[in-house]
Amino acid sequence: MAERRRRLDTKRRQRLAGFLRGLPVTLDTETADQAWTATARLAERYRLTLYDAAYLELAQRRKLPLATLDQDLIRAGKALGMTLLRT
DSSP states (O other), X not given: OTTTTTSSOHXXXXXXXXXXXXXXXXXXXXXXXXXXXXXXXXXXHHTOOHHHHHHHHHHHHTTOOEEOOOHHHHHHHHHTTOOEEOO
16 A cells, blocks of 8 residues: 555565565464454544554554554554554
8 A cells, every 4th residue: 555655665665575574473363352342442542444453452462563654553653652663
C-alpha cells in the first residue's frame, strides 16, 4: 500500500522485505481471542481499522516494539508509551 501511495519506493520495499524475511516469525494464538475485546477497544479509542488495532494489540500485549510507517499507528503507539521502530 505504501508503495502504491508513493510513500515507499521499490528499492526500500525490497530492503524491508529482506529484513522481514530474517525475522523469527511465529503465529500468535491469542490474537483471535482479543479481536472483539481489547482489539476493538483500541480500534475505537484510536480510530484505527480492526486490522491495525490487532497489530497494535499484539505488540502491546507481548511488550514488543511497534514497527510501522502508518501515522495513525505511530500516534496510538506513542499515546500508549510503546517503543517505536522506524527505518
